Amino acid sequence: MCSPEEEALLQLEEVFLATLDRINGQVLQPLLEAEPSDPQGKECRRLLLQLQSSCQQLWEATEKSLHSLRERLRHPDAVGLESVQLLCGADHVLRVHVEYIESYTSCVVVQAFQKAAKWRSEYWRAQRKALRQLLWGMGSERATGPALVQALRQPLTHHVQQYVLLLLSLGDTIGDRHPARELVVRTASLFGSLQSFLRQALDQAEATQALWRTLSSRPRDALRTPARRLLQDSQDIPVTVAPLRAERVLLFDDVLVLLQGHSVHTFDLKLVWVDPEQDGCALHLLTPEEELFFSSENPQDQAIWRWKITQAVCQALRGKKDFPVLGAGPEPSETPTCRSVAYTFLAEGRLCQATYEGEWCRGRPHGKGTLKWPDGRNHVGSFCQGLEHGFGICLVPQASEDKFDCYKCHWREGSMCGYGICEHGTDQVYKGHFRDGLRHGFGVLESAPQLPGPCKYTGHWERGQRSGYGVQEDRDRGERYIGMWQANQRHGPGVMVTQAGVCYQGNFQADKMVGPGVLLSEDDSLYEGTFTRDLVLLGKGKVTFPNGFTLEGSFGSGAGSGLHTQGLLDTAAPPPDPSSTCKRQLGLGAFPVESRWQGVYGPFRDFVRAGCPGHLQEALLGFHVQSSRELRRSQEYLCCERTPPDDSVGRMEDILEELLRHREPAALQSYLTKALSSSLHPLGMLLRTLMQTFQATYAGIGANKHLQGLAQEEVKQHARELWAAYRGLLQVALQRKGQALEEEEEDTETRDLRMHGLVLPLILPSFYSELFTLYLLLHEREDSLYSQGLANLSLFPDTKLLEFLDVQKHLWPLKDLTLTTNQRHSLVKDKCFLSATECLQKIITTVDPREKLEVLERTYGEIEATVSRVLGREHKLPMDDLLPLLIYVVSRARIQHLGAEIHLIRDMMDPIHTGGLYDFLLTALESCYEHLQRHDMHRHDMHRLPSRRDSREPW
């Protein structure tokens, strides 16, 4: 049950197959036998080979189709119409046809047949008859070339035409109900489209070929490629171009060409944007380096150009020919704004010769991309409007050796701005803020420790130079300078601390100390006057020795070595209080604490002022890169593993959301604890940077007792600033919700309360080890006296100690002394007031001054409880009784470095407690501490010590 059309199709395929065989044998094979040596000839041969293989594929597809049709006709009942290759494999058949057409038109464009025919013109003259056979019906062609062109095209055109006719007829014959009808109709329309495609392809090819023929040789050589097709020529539809001048405009399927005299301007269509705005009359085109305006006298002409260019750009971006005709693609109206293409800039300027590969928007690099300069400079990162903007990594090769400067940095409008990490080829690493491509704001510059002259600067920068407050450590000299800078030089007040413990304060100018300064030596002698950087006393000055003697006069280095002086030695002054001479502080008042680390707080304030934009968080607050050094060694230096990637915008919202949910005191405390310990929270980041500055100043060489004053006021200032930072975040969070902060301005009192009560205890652990070390050093002398006192008293058994301290007998907790058979009360140690002693020892288990004071209060409670138990009634202890008992408990608790503890607590204590209960308790503890240092604890009272009697007593 086969339709006659199917039989006709079978015949058609049989004929076509035979024709293809003949074309291959009589035309293509002979054409390929010539072996030209010139490049043009080789190109022709390549194209002909391609045509041959397309022809071969076409033959195969036709053969397959023929085979399936034969099957169908042989067994019409077993094999359905659907399984005919022409129908079920229509797409493949179509593709093979399209390929053949493209190969063929490429040959036409470069006139490959004519050229190939010339190589063997003798042969072709002989073959004319055979050729004529191929060209049945229109044998008028004389020349070989055109005949060949016809021979390779005509059978195909005819074949496709027959396909369409037969398929349409088949569709009519089988009727609407037939299951394969839809397939047949679809295939028919597919081949109908192929007909249009074929027609357009041939037209374009002929137009292009004609163009190449008419164009002068120079532009032709520059432009001619086999695959290029002319889409529009300004000779057909006139158009004028501005600001570039052009006599002729040629729109090809891949480039737009402007011809002016001999010069040829070529624009890759992938990088041509047609401005969709149709203001004015001109057609506005954007390209990476030029802007073009096309205008015609006739608005219709302009519309044609607009349409053609738009379609050509779209087609070029899609990477394949529109099917069936130009502009039949899915989105015809506008050129896409964002693309991803590579381009090498040609114009003179910053980007000359640089290649950009990545995302574009309207003629400019925009989005992620890579920019490579011919000198090896390499920028990977975000771009905006043609400039580096956002995070980017830039590699700058060094002139010599295989070394790079690597900038991992935030950029704004083409230059480094915001936080960045720069690893220099010289092994120096800068981590800090930039502005306009230069170090600016707070930053840390550290040189590699293994190199000569290791040095680390932590502080402020201005336009690439050290300027403002900063700390520089010179490890070779064993010196640390803490103070003001200007133009990379020490300038202004400064403090120098040395490894040897000697330190001095003075005024610097251009890296040199000028005028008098204060020099403190390790043995607590003080020199006020002029001296050199190498610590040679020179000029007028006054030395105050620890014993109170003063030497005033003029100093010089004399003839030999040693000190040479002429002056007055005053031995009359009474010995000063050692606790005041050894506690002299440097730097107080010279660097106001409010302005000391502005470069750290500043970016945070900017961040808050900008409304906490998530994308600026990194740029302003910094980021952390893991083991940057190792990364540099490996080849992956371009990948920068930062902690927060792109979701920071969403995260910032979560942070603010959470901030609002935790405003009640208890929740606020736990929230702040979490925030400060998180390296992703803005507050945590700020604290981390502050810790870094604190360590840079006060750890190592900076652990000098004369800096304690600076350090303690700095910690308090940090607490104040962190509270302000929290308030700033809160305000932003409320603003986002459309609310205002209810208490418009927090008064100083509340702020201080929050600062001391809430923030200081939370941040103190971060600074504690450095800070406590300073207190430890400052109170070393008293602490050693105190320990000596403790050691002496520890020899006393409990009852002796109570007696020694004049505790009234009725308060002695003798009941607590459980005795073994031959023991006496007088020998038992560490049993009385054990609960209070153990309680007091807990004071060192916390760093929070408030908790320490609470421990103290509980200790007092334990003492009172013990006394009440002993007396059998409630008893309120007056100070006369309390102080001796407290001394007893303190001496038994044996807390090390109690002096440092007490003074740290007092300095960090909330000032609201001044005069209050906690102040009283702390003063009581301090008086115990003072008492234990006293002489009578060491010598005078030793005569009453039972230790000697102990030796006589049997144990």
Add this chain to the structure above:
Amino acid sequence: MRNQAPQYVLHVSRFRHYHPGHGPTAQWENIPTFPVKCPVLVPKAHTWCVRGGGEDTGVGKSSIVCRFVQDHFDHNISPTIGASFMTKTVPCGNELHKFLIWDTAGQERFHSLAPMYYRGSAAAVIVYDITKQDSFHTLKKWVKELKEHGPENIVMAIAGNKCDLSDIREVPLKDAKEYAESIGAIVVETSAKNAINIEELFQGISRQIPPLDSHENGNNGAIKLGKPTAPASRRCC
């Protein structure tokens, strides 16, 4: 036998906005507890009580303070450390003064620790026993020390305790008054036992404490008395 001069240290904080018209009770019940924001003021001034005495039974300094503190209604809001630390609020003009009372050990051997307690205090109450001439001598020694080493402008009050025992009096009231006048101190004879003049003693101190300087303390009203140096600067060179 304990030859001693026990001491109390009192701290004073003051409240503004006290309106006598509303009656003290109503006002005082509204006083927020320590250490809450305004109107409680940061206590920066201390009152320091010293009493003279040469006997082991004491001249009743504990009684004076306990009487003062407990006779009234604010003991429930006062944190105390036994009889060593107490607080007490007294109205004075349109202010409230909160006394923070520090006891100090009076034993001679702890004498050198006394400066730690009286540093920064605004006022001192020095107590003697009118039945003991000795205690009056001790008192004079303390006055001298306070004049020399105590805070500037410290308000001193002399309390002759046990005036209920005036029949065995050894120190005439006239002597005490003359002496007090010579040093510019308040003088009152008290009896802790019969609650005589106790209230008056502390009110006298309140009156002597300079009024709040509104321009200096404008917004928070904290008083800054007798404390020329902040605690932090104590340790500086």
